[in-house]
Structures are given as C-alpha cells and as structure tokens.
Amino acid sequence: MQIVADIAQCEGLGMCEAMAPDIFEVGPEGHVVIHDPSPDESRRQDLQAAVDSCPVLALTLQD
Amino acid sequence: MRLVVVGASLAGLRAVEAARRAGCTDPITLIGAEQSAPYDRPPLSKALLCADNPAQVLPFHAEGHLRDELGVELRLGTPATGLDVDRREVIVGTERIGYDGLIIATGAAANAWPMGAGVAGVHPLRTAQDALAIRAALDAGARVAVIGAGFIGSEVASAARARDLPVTVIEAAPQPLTRSVGGAVADVLTRLHRTAGVDLRVGTQVTQVHQSPSGVTGLSLSDGSHVPADLVVLGIGARPATGWLRDSGLPLHSDGGVLVDATLATGAPGVYAAGDVAHSPHSVFGDDVLRLEHWTSAAEQGAAAARHLLDPSAARPLQTVPYFWSDWHGHRLQFVGVPSADEVRVIRPEVERFLALYRRGDRVVGAFTINGQREIMRYRRHIVGQAPFEDALAEAAAADAVVA
Ligand SMILES: Cc1cc2nc3c(=O)[nH]c(=O)nc-3n(C[C@H](O)[C@H](O)[C@H](O)COP(=O)(O)OP(=O)(O)OC[C@H]3O[C@@H](n4cnc5c(N)ncnc54)[C@H](O)[C@@H]3O)c2cc1C
Ligand code: SF4
Numbered sequence: 001m002q003i004v005a006d007i008a009q010c011e012g013l014g015m016c017e018a019m020a021p022d023i024f025e026v027g028p029e030g031h032v033v034i035h036d037p038s039p040d041e042s043r044r045q046d047l048q049a050a051v052d053s054c055p056v057l058a059l060t061l062q063d
Numbered sequence: 064m065r066l067v068v069v070g071a072s073l074a075g076l077r078a079v080e081a082a083r084r085a086g087c088t089d090p091i092t093l094i095g096a097e098q099s100a101p102y103d104r105p106p107l108s109k110a111l112l113c114a115d116n117p118a119q120v121l122p123f124h125a126e127g128h129l130r131d132e133l134g135v136e137l138r139l140g141t142p143a144t145g146l147d148v149d150r151r152e153v154i155v156g157t158e159r160i161g162y163d164g165l166i167i168a169t170g171a172a173a174n175a176w177p178m179g180a181g182v183a184g185v186h187p188l189r190t191a192q193d194a195l196a197i198r199a200a201l202d203a204g205a206r207v208a209v210i211g212a213g214f215i216g217s218e219v220a221s222a223a224r225a226r227d228l229p230v231t232v233i234e235a236a237p238q239p240l241t242r243s244v245g246g247a248v249a250d251v252l253t254r255l256h257r258t259a260g261v262d263l264r265v266g267t268q269v270t271q272v273h274q275s276p277s278g279v280t281g282l283s284l285s286d287g288s289h290v291p292a293d294l295v296v297l298g299i300g301a302r303p304a305t306g307w308l309r310d311s312g313l314p315l316h317s318d319g320g321v322l323v324d325a326t327l328a329t330g331a332p333g334v335y336a337a338g339d340v341a342h343s344p345h346s347v348f349g350d351d352v353l354r355l356e357h358w359t360s361a362a363e364q365g366a367a368a369a370r371h372l373l374d375p376s377a378a379r380p381l382q383t384v385p386y387f388w389s390d391w392h393g394h395r396l397q398f399v400g401v402p403s404a405d406e407v408r409v410i411r412p413e414v415e416r417f418l419a420l421y422r423r424g425d426r427v428v429g430a431f432t433i434n435g436q437r438e439i440m441r442y443r444r445h446i447v448g449q450a451p452f453e454d455a456l457a458e459a460a461a462a463d464a465v466v467a
Binding site for chain 1: 077084105123358359362363366384386388395397436437439440443444
C-alpha cells in the first residue's frame, strides 16, 4: 500500500494530518509532508479516511 | 438492496463511492437537479474567479466514469419532487422510483433576495452557472457590490480586489460573520477587508436597486449613500433544499433541514440524510444539533450514511469536528470546532498569524487561525479529545516558542 500526494494540488488544509498525524504533517512550506509513504496494511482505514478528507483531492492510495 | 441517492453533489457522490467500496454490487440510482455531473463548490468562489485560471468548471468524475466504473444509473437534470416513505418510492415528476435504501443529499440552495429578483447582473453564488456569470462580469471589469459579509461574499470581494476592481460589501449586522466566528474574531476580519481596500459598510442595508435596460446600475443604502455597481453578488446564505420533502412526513427542522440521529438515520425505514441538508447531533460537543455547511462534513457524512445504510448494525455515532477554510485577500482562514462558547480568547491578535481559542466550561471547543496551516490541526486534536482549555493554551504557547 502506497500513499501518494500531489504537491501541486495540496493546499496545506491539514485534514490528512487530523486523520493520521503520525503519517501526515503540514510542513514548513505549507504542503503535506508524508512521514511514512508505505504504512502497514493495518492502517488502511486511517489512510482511507485521510484520502477522503482532503478537500482538494491531493491524496491517492495505491495498492 | 436498491439504493437511491437524491442530490448529485459532494455528499451524494461520496455516498455512492462508499457504497461501492463497502462491496455493494446492487443497482444505485443518483438523482440530481443540475444538468452536470457532481462538481466541487469551494473553487467557485476562489480559483474560478481568478483571472489566471480557465473559466470552466470540471466535474469530480466524467459521467462515463460514474456509469461504467461506479455502475451508477444517472438521472441528471431531473429534481425529485416528492417522497413516499410508506411505499419506499422517490417521486420524480410523474415517475416513481422504488428504493430499499435512500440517502437524502439535496444540500442547500441560495436564499432569494426579492429586491433584486429578475434584475440582470444580480447573482447568488451556489452553482457553477452562478459562478461563471460572476466570472464573466469580473472579466468585463465590473464595479462590484456584495450583499452580506459572510464567507462566500468575502471571497468574491477578495477576487474582485485581486483584479483591482472597486468593491463595496454591505452587511446588515454590526460586524462580519459574528454568528460563525464570534465578535472578537469578527474584528480582525473587518481589518482584513479594509486593509485590502474593500469598502465595508456594516450595520447597513440596501433600500433600493437601480437598473437600466441592460441591468443593475447601483444600490441605494440605508446610510443615505449610493453605490454604483454593474455586478451585485448575494452572499446572504442558503437554506436546505427540501421543498420536495414537505409532504413526506419526515421530521424537518424549522429551517427546512432534515433531522437525523447521530448515525444520520431519519427514523423512516432505510432513509438517511447527509451534508448541508442534515441537522445532526454532534457527540463531541454535548450533542449540539448542528447543520454544517462545510465541505469536510458533507464528504464524511455522505460516506458514513452509505455505510450505515448497508450495515445498520455497524452504525456508530459520527465523531465529527466541524472544520472549514476560506481565502481572503491572500490569507488563509481556518476554523475547527464550534463557535458557541463561554469565552473567545484572542491569543495572537496580529493578522499575519492570528489565533483565537474558544472555551466552553473548562474545555476547548474551537480554534480560529489566520495563516495557521501548520498549527490548526494540533488544536483539533485537543478539541476531539475534549481536552481542558489549559491544554490548548499550552499548545499555543509551544507554537509561539517555535516561532520566536
Ligand atoms: C461558492 C461556495 C464556496 C464554498 N467554499 C467552501 C470552503 O471554502 N470550505 C468549506 O468547508 N465549504 C465551502 N463551501 C460549502 C461546501 O461546498 C458545501 O458544504 C458542500 O457543497 C455540501 O455538499 P452537499 O452535497 O451536502 O450539498 P450541495 O453541494 O448543496 O449539493 C446538493 C445537490 O442536490 C441537488 N438538489 C437539490 N434539490 C434536489 C432535488 N429535489 N432533487 C435532486 N437533486 C436536488 C442540488 O442541485 C445540488 O447539486 C462552499 C460552498 C459554496 C457554494
Ligand atoms: S488534506 Fe489535502 S490539502 Fe490538506 S494537507 Fe493533506 S493533502 Fe494537503
């Protein structure tokens, strides 16, 4: 499972950070920084929640 | 189970997607009043009004994707006109569409402004069509008047100022957005507008609309002044689009919204509601019943309604923490939580890095930031955890230490 962020799309709205703070953080440039791009399968629900919560659809989950 | 979703926008689309993701392979029908496939509304008052961007609204997914990939039967441009909960049928004109499960996601529609009815150049801003009309007027260099200093009106004012067009914002209340953010914060918002060159008239109402054969020419105001304008944008709020439910017997709020429980169930068998249309109890905030008009809530509720409908035994109360953002004059405004509080404490008054925290009893229930992208979600954690106000204050002090 791989999490991909489209930085050009990301507006740093931070919803992904709210859903999974250990994996996403809004960084100094105001864009998402992904701490762990391929998290354990057990985190799928959190990651899906993060992907779904992004208001600019900047995140995708790839298997 | 035959699933019917009424309202083809964010909440309705998320319901369909979540149903498929949950493994539902049964027929799904999506009924929408607008001609177009679901599209995103926040950009309508932001990116779309910017001269650098194409004047075009793209849907979330093409119709082909909805039909072929998501297997949805699309009924676009055909508003539902009634609901028969006993026979489990949605009425669309003369047709009846049966359902086993129904999700109501008809959102909200812009409030009417009778004084400007039928006058060319006077526009609400709710749909792609509205936004494209406003965009065209801005491209033509219109002098702009905005009625209502809410979020949408203020974003239009920002877009107009970015093009160096003259803008007057007319607000009946003594301050902008007092209801959504509280008085202490309204103050900084007033400053934001005025610094950017917006002529903000608070405590003021329109007394007359002037027009020529080609459309609006200006407004007379209750302060005795006259504002010339070729474009008047209505930012006076929206109300739930539930005319079609009037005779359904479903419990409706006095504003017309659909009342649901914390799992989004209406009480009628198999009927759920989600998004801007729904009033639901918010367990994180003492079960306050709120009808939010926020992107994240509509997305979350749409998906949850579908999951709960497909498997009611697994339904749990949502733990929603309201969140919205708005862009004014190059500044990012963000609010997380609820504004109804015993105290609104301004922690940092500077516009560049404004922070206010909202206290109810000894708990933190809200946070408002300007340009606080790196910070806001830290407060959300305290809010969802129903943490003491002191914890949020400590968080703010820590953030300050990093900046200093
Ligand atoms: C200009 C603008 C800017 C915004 N900016 C932000 C922002 O910055 N941040 C934020 O958090 N939120 C923002 N919002 C709010 C956000 O867009 C809404 O919360 C969200 O669109 C709600 O989605 P919804 O699906 O519940 O309802 P809606 O988007 O209102 O969709 C309801 C759909 O149902 C259809 N419908 C209505 N009646 C019927 C019927 N009888 N039969 C069939 N279909 C029907 C409507 O035509 C519409 O397409 C903004 C909204 C607007 C208009
Ligand atoms: S939610 Fe989306 S826009 Fe916000 S920080 Fe995450 S990726 Fe960026």
